[in-house]
Every structure is written in C-alpha cells, then in structure tokens.
Amino acid sequence: MSSAVAAGACATAFAMTLAACGSDTAAPTAGKNSSASAVASSVTQAAGPDATCPTxxxxxxGTPQWTLPGATGxxxxxxSTDTAAPVVTVTAPFSVxxxxxxxxxxxxxxxVAPTASVSVCYMGVNGRDGTVFDSSYQRGEPADFSxxxxxxxFQKAIAGQTVGSTVAVAMVSADGxxxxxxRAGILPGDTLVFAIKILSAN
Structure with missing residues (x-):
C-alpha cells in the first residue's frame, strides 16, 4: 500500500537518541538546550538564532527528487525548501x-566532518509501514547534536555533505x-528513511 507522509505527528520526539542504537529507552528530545547553545557559538555558517524548520x-x-526501488516496496x-517540509512517499513495506x-x-x-556538531531539520519514516516516527519539522525547530x-x-547521510544540503538516506536496520x-514503533529489521536539511556544522 502507498502512504504519503509529510509533517505527520511525531510519536516520540526521541529524535537523536539515534545514539542509543538498539535501546528501547526513551531518548531526550533534540531541541535547543544548554549544550546546543554552547555549540551554536562556534558553528560555521550557523543557521542563526531564529532558524526554524517549516512545518x-x-x-x-511536484516530481520527487529521489525515487528508490527497494528489495521490497x-x-x-x-x-524541504525554505517554506515547506519534505515529502516522503513509501510503497510499503519498503526495505533495502x-x-x-x-x-x-x-x-x-x-x-561536514564525520565528528562535527551539526544543526539539522529532519524527518524519520519507517519503511515497514510509511509512518513518521520522529520529525523536527513537525516540532518546527532544528535539532543540534554531534x-x-x-x-x-545518520552519520553516513551527513558526513561528507556540504552545509546547506538537503539529503535523504534509506538505512538498513544494522545502521539504525x-x-x-x-517506543518509536520501530521493530528489529525495519528499514528507516530520513529526509535531512543541514543548517550548520562546526
């Protein structure tokens, strides 16, 4: 079945607990915080204090910028643009x-260096059913993380790109x-898809 998802409801806001690979514990939100503020003071081509993610x-x-046939789906x-969130359309179940x-x-x-601290807008979609499991676009503000x-x-998607780029990644379960x-509705083996806008990096 086909599921078009744009700025759907974020079920968990576990955003970049992407660090807790394989963990089912709740992750902190990836919004602005004190450590993010410290990073913001030394970023290159920073997004600026009023940076937002279009909701x-x-x-x-129009025509998708990337169409990828998977092993399934x-x-x-x-x-995204300056005024619109990304659109990810999944013919489920999608897997790579x-x-x-x-x-x-x-x-x-x-x-962007592999160990850079970055500020991004992103949307995460589960290939198994096309649901949005996390989205800084839905929250309207960037996420800051190393x-x-x-x-x-996620690192493979961003490292080596240039600041200002919009990128997409379809990742195997082992990379997610x-x-x-x-808590995010992600099962073992699920392929994840992210649409990402790189706002700044230090």
Missing part, C-alpha cells in the same frame, strides 16, 4: 539490503536500530 508540506510537491523523496544516501540538493557551505553520537546511518526501538 507544512508543499502545496504541490519503494520510496520517493522530495526535500544496503544503506543508500542521495543528495537532493547540494549546499554551498563547507564539508555526529559521533548518532546511529551509523537492529534491536528495534519499541
């Missing part, structure tokens, strides 16, 4: 046998939550 999907998303992704990253639109900023503290698939993340 509404585009009125007419398929996914189509249109990245290897993690795949696609640059939807290249930015003009510096290259790439060496997230699941491997191999043991599942029950």
């Amino acid at each position: 509404a999907p585009p009125a007419n998303p 398929s996914v189509a992704v249109t990245g 046998t290897a993690t795949q990253v696609h640059t939807l639109q290249a930015g003009t900023g510096p290259v 790439l060496d503290g997230v699941v491997p698939g 939550y191999p043991q599942g993340q029950p």
Whole structure:
C-alpha cells in the first residue's frame, strides 16, 4: 500500500537518541538546550538564532527528487525548501539490503566532518509501514547534536555533505536500530528513511 507522509505527528520526539542504537529507552528530545547553545557559538555558517524548520508540506510537491526501488516496496523523496517540509512517499513495506544516501540538493557551505556538531531539520519514516516516527519539522525547530553520537546511518547521510544540503538516506536496520526501538514503533529489521536539511556544522 502507498502512504504519503509529510509533517505527520511525531510519536516520540526521541529524535537523536539515534545514539542509543538498539535501546528501547526513551531518548531526550533534540531541541535547543544548554549544550546546543554552547555549540551554536562556534558553528560555521550557523543557521542563526531564529532558524526554524517549516512545518507544512508543499502545496504541490511536484516530481520527487529521489525515487528508490527497494528489495521490497519503494520510496520517493522530495526535500524541504525554505517554506515547506519534505515529502516522503513509501510503497510499503519498503526495505533495502544496503544503506543508500542521495543528495537532493547540494549546499554551498563547507564539508561536514564525520565528528562535527551539526544543526539539522529532519524527518524519520519507517519503511515497514510509511509512518513518521520522529520529525523536527513537525516540532518546527532544528535539532543540534554531534555526529559521533548518532546511529551509523545518520552519520553516513551527513558526513561528507556540504552545509546547506538537503539529503535523504534509506538505512538498513544494522545502521539504525537492529534491536528495534519499541517506543518509536520501530521493530528489529525495519528499514528507516530520513529526509535531512543541514543548517550548520562546526
């Protein structure tokens, strides 16, 4: 079945507990906090204090920027703009046998290092059923975190990209939550899809 998801309800806001790979414990939200503020003071091409993530999907998303047939199902992704959230359309169940990253639109900023601290807008979709399990777009504000503290698939998606880029990743369970993340509705073996906008990096 086909499920179009844009800025659907975020079930858990466990955002970048992506660090707790395989854990079913609740993760902290990835919104602005004191450590994030410290990072913000030294970022390169920072998003600025008023940076937000657009919450509404585009009125007419047009042709997807990335269409990926999977081992099962398929996914189509249109990245976010300054005024619209991304659109991820899943023909479920969608799965991949290897993690795949696609640059939807290249930015003009510096290259993001593998251990950089970044500020991003992102949407996470479960390939098994097409549901949005976490979205900073839904919350309307970026998430700040270090790439060496997230699941491997998220780091693979962002490291090596340029600041300002929009990217998408379809990650195998081993690069996400191999043991599942029950509080987010993620089961062992689930392929996860993320649409990401890189706002800044230090």
